[in-house]
Amino acid sequence: MDVRSLQLFLTLSDTLSFSRTAEQRHLSLSTVSRALQRLEDEVGQRLLERDKRTVRLTLAGERYRDYAISTLAEWQRLLGDLRPHSGDLRGEVRVYCSVTASYSVLSPILEQFRRDFPRVEILLRTGDYADAVARVQSGQEDISVVARPDKLAAALEYQTLQHSPLQFIAPAFPCAVVEQLQQLQQLISQEQDFSWAEVPFIVSERGLSKDRLDQWFRSRGERPRIYAQVAGHEAIAAMVGLGLGVGVVPELVLHNSTFRDKLQTVAARPRLGEFPVGLCALKQRLDNPLVAAFWQVARRSYATPI
Amino acid sequence: MDVRSLQLFLTLSDTLSFSRTAEQRHLSLSTVSRALQRLEDEVGQRLLERDKRTVRLTLAGERYRDYAISTLAEWQRLLGDLRPHSGDLRGEVRVYCSVTASYSVLSPILEQFRRDFPRVEILLRTGDYADAVARVQSGQEDISVVARPDKLAAALEYQTLQHSPLQFIAPAFPCAVVEQLQQLQQLISQEQDFSWAEVPFIVSERGLSKDRLDQWFRSRGERPRIYAQVAGHEAIAAMVGLGLGVGVVPELVLHNSTFRDKLQTVAARPRLGEFPVGLCALKQRLDNPLVAAFWQVARRSYATPI
DNA sequence: TATTGTATTGCAAAAAATGCAATACAGTAT
DNA sequence: ATACTGTATTGCATTTTTTGCAATACAATA
Incomplete structure (x- = not known):
């Protein structure tokens, strides 16, 4: 039982389809199939009745669904309560990303960040993602959205957000x-x-x-x-x-x-x-509380996408 | 957030000591340390204040503790609700294990099993654990408690319970x-x-x-x-x-x-x-609902040791 | 009969968790 | 002072778990 599997199960119980769940969650079909097997294994009961053509919730599945909903709600509440409320932090963070990333990857992060740190300005620059690592290394940007580099320079920190x-x-x-x-x-x-x-x-x-x-x-x-x-x-x-x-x-x-x-x-x-998309920053720059805060918010936005 | 980490955190908040937690949970010190780091990372807040000599809960830690307690309680309730209530299943399961295992590893399983399947008789034989695999393979026993074999015959199913x-x-x-x-x-x-x-x-x-x-x-x-x-x-x-x-x-x-x-x-x-201790059975025998039930109960007893 | 849409499974690759050993540090004993 | 003890963290290698691809199996539809 963990956040990801609970979310997965909810999507499953919504769509009643493994393939659509896989699509929505950006996972492969086999991953979904096996994840559900694990859940069923864990509780020792079948949660979804599937007979080649149709999928539907078993009784246990319905019970599990209730459980998943309330547990995730509690989790969200916890995150809300624990959110660093540093409304007084101020300054700016320089972020670089591709045009696409700016509204697909970055927008949920920015939204959350603005809520938590209203006084911090984001200087967003867009361009070819192939430049992203270089711009961070040269210090031009604090954080970039990048495809994960095969070799990561030791001075850089990287964090996958999405595939x-x-x-x-x-x-x-x-x-x-x-x-x-x-x-x-x-x-x-x-x-x-x-x-x-x-x-x-x-x-x-x-x-x-x-x-x-x-x-x-x-x-x-x-x-x-x-x-x-x-x-x-x-x-x-x-x-x-x-x-x-x-x-x-x-x-x-x-x-x-x-x-x-x-x-x-x-x-x-x-x-x-797969094309792994994530954040990249100089380790050194992460000492800066603003940059660190942005990093944190990004991670959390992706740990629990609704 | 998952069952194991929540339990770990509760132990930590009880003992306020990483080493005692490691001991109680049969984990290494580094595992405990890193597990907590992960939790803290996940919520983006320090949960335990530690200053070389002492450990104590932060405010966030106390909030997390409440969360952990109620989440685990919900989980237990779920497991209780979903427990296969096959009180009408009857028959016998032959189990083999060492003397030690009979009261250390097996006793929580047996207790739970008797509660769920009161009509099923357990024929428990004890002896040298080195014989355990052979006795299962020969069909003398349904399930054995064994040290994980290096090479596992394809016909055998194995499940680690403990180290x-x-x-x-x-x-x-x-x-x-x-x-x-x-x-x-x-x-x-x-x-x-x-x-x-x-x-x-x-x-x-x-x-x-x-x-x-x-x-x-x-x-x-x-x-x-x-x-x-x-x-x-x-x-x-x-x-x-x-x-x-x-x-x-x-x-x-x-x-x-x-x-x-x-x-x-x-x-x-x-x-x-480490010496990995687990269950071993013929895959074939696991088709038997009684044997499968025992296997299930065992897994669950160890997935959530109180 | 071929085709399409669906879920499962073997296998190899990727990612995450774990333990050991080394390190660092503050009390306590010598 | 100095060694020793108990404590937590970190680098590294190993193990375990998760994942995706490709192959498979099956039923409904063309």
Whole structure:
């Protein structure tokens, strides 16, 4: 019994669907399945009756649901009571992130932070996430939202907040690129040879998503046909949304893109894996009470997303 | 926030001592220290004020304590409500374990089991724990209390319940063995060469504790002087208690031995590590509802020891 | 009969928890 | 003074747990 599993169970009992729960919680189907197995194991009772097509609460499940609701409420109350009430702290914190992150990842944090520290100003700068680590290291920013670096400099502190799978995206309207993909799709279903090397790609100049895509092509023994190299995921989404080619972005970016309904995902194999999003700061800077406070608030916002 | 940490915190707030908490909960000091750090991190507040000599609850700590108490109470109530009330199940379950285990490990399980399944008879046989796995495999017993085997046959299911560190034990009264140990102790404190090869050892015929001791001697490049080989930890404790030599038993056995006050532990380096105690059954046999019920009850008794 | 949508499971990789040993510090004994 | 004892924290390696991917299994639908 812990916060995460209780929340998971509530989502399950709401949706009565493992797959939708997985989606909503940004988890894989197997994770959800196993998490529920653990819960059932822990209480020694089946909580959800499932028979291949439908899922519904057992009696024990209903009881558990009540329990989960009240326990989470208590937990929220506790967090509320214990919230550091430093309304008198004042100053500023410099934060850097991508445009997408500013309203997807950062907005719940900012909201909470403003409530707890109304006197502290947030100087928010946005730009390519690939610059984020460098800007923190150089001292230009206190905190950045970044993809977790493979190697973390010892002077840096990092904290994962969220994961988002990297997705291939393509235009969602008839155009040359889409036709090409459909042909490819046919070859795949007929188990014939096929090649991604002809498809025009919009790629990042650098950063984790570029690395992953490079690796993906290497693993297939092919080389991408690069239509354009741009800075930032938003730019990729934009260009793909204009029908210029295929690209790779974290699902997070896709969901928040203004081009969302002009874009579709492509189920290319193997998958590109998860894109871990988190905060990064100089350890040294975390001594600063304001920076530390921001860090704390961020962690807590993500420990208990409603 | 989960059951274990809440319990840990309650123990901490009771004892106001990390070391006593570690002892009571059978954990290492570092585990306790880190567990509390996690809790504090999670709520973003210090819960215990500690200043090198004393530990006391902060205001946040008191609030947390209330929370922990009521949350655990709710949890217990949930478990009570969900307890399978199969008072009508009847039959028998054959259980095998060492003498020590029968009252240390098994007794809370049996108590609970009898409450939930009053009509089910437990056929309890005791003997050397080294036989436990074999007896389950041969179908002689349904469930055994065993030390976790290094390699687990695929047909077997195993479930850890508890850990107990292996301890060197010696007589606690003046005798030849003790004198010898004292001389050894002196050499150690003077950082001179010393050898365990002269000390008479009472060892198991087989089993995990024998393997660990063998390995210990190998790592020192010595060979033990074996005074006696016996079957079962209780027998070792008895012979050591009679002043015949030095032995190795899980702390669990030591604490429950009738010779307890005639025995002392010896802090030999390196340590022998933990002795994992758990249940073992044929996967097949777990299909039997009675056996499964016992298994369940056992797990639950240990998931939430008061 | 193929296809789609759903949950479970084997397996390997990632993350978290744990214990040991080393360290640091303040009383207490020598 | 100095060594010793009891206490909590920290670096590191190990173990345990959780996770995701891919494969599997099954039923409803096309």
